[in-house]
Amino acid sequence: MIESGPSVEIINVRKVYPSGDEQRAVLDGASATIRAGERVAILGPSGSGKSTLLNLLSGIDEPDSGTIEINGLDLRSLSENQRTLFRRNQIGFVFQSFNLLPALTVLENLLLPLELIGKTGNEANERARFLLEMVELSKRADSFPDRLSGGEQQRIAIARAVVHEPSLLLADEPTGNLDEDTSHRLMERLEDLLTSGKTTLVVVTHSRDLADRMDRALALDHGGLVEY
Numbered sequence: 524m525i526e527s528g529p530s531v532e533i534i535n536v537r538k539v540y541p542s543g544d545e546q547r548a549v550l551d552g553a554s555a556t557i558r559a560g561e562r563v564a565i566l567g568p569s570g571s572g573k574s575t576l577l578n579l580l581s582g583i584d585e586p587d588s589g590t591i592e593i594n595g596l597d598l599r600s601l602s603e604n605q606r607t608l609f610r611r612n613q614i615g616f617v618f619q620s621f622n623l624l625p626a627l628t629v630l631e632n633l634l635l636p637l638e639l640i641g642k643t644g645n646e647a648n649e650r651a652r653f654l655l656e657m658v659e660l661s662k663r664a665d666s667f668p669d670r671l672s673g674g675e676q677q678r679i680a681i682a683r684a685v686v687h688e689p690s691l692l693l694a695d696e697p698t699g700n701l702d703e704d705t706s707h708r709l710m711e712r713l714e715d716l717l718t719s720g721k722t723t724l725v726v727v728t729h730s731r732d733l734a735d736r737m738d739r740a741l742a743l744d745h746g747g748l749v750e751y
Contacts, residue, residue: 529594529613529690529723531557531580533748536589538575549575550586551746559594562717562724564734566751567743573727574619576743577693580725581614582606593691611639615689615722617697621680623668629655629679630664636687654682657712673700678709685716692717694726698733710736 538550549572578584582598591598633651655661658678677700698706734740740751
């Protein structure tokens, strides 16, 4: 494995949310090291904190205590604006709810992350269309998201997450809306895109098959992270 993506350090992280009149610690002392270029699955039942962990790794949210470092950079040391720029330039995120922009076509949804980092013109267009081929949706380039099936939207969301070649890719149930055959084909294509080792992948999943494709798996257990 070529270690050129970012390393991730999760150090004694705690995150608490209100639950009625009480506070519930979704993460409580979670710690793990993810090596540069590694592909890691995070397993755990619903409500165990998997999506919360991804939000913390991306800087969308902040831990109540503990530290998250990406390549030695403590995300809590960044301002909100700095975290936004960090996400824009360094992170790809596949959301469960897709988060495709309804007013933009499929192609425009893929071009937007490139425009935000200053890439436009033929190079950007070729990159976006290459990704559409990879997810087998070239013919839907001019369609709007509401004309796509759930599975098609999922595939576009994955293509959008990697179009700007992020150093850290976070995926929240990336194959949750796909049938088994489509899931396997899509993961094979995603793995082809990540073979250089330039991107570290952290994927939250309920799928043992998907977890088995990763380099290793961690499980959330009573607020902590353990080797699976």
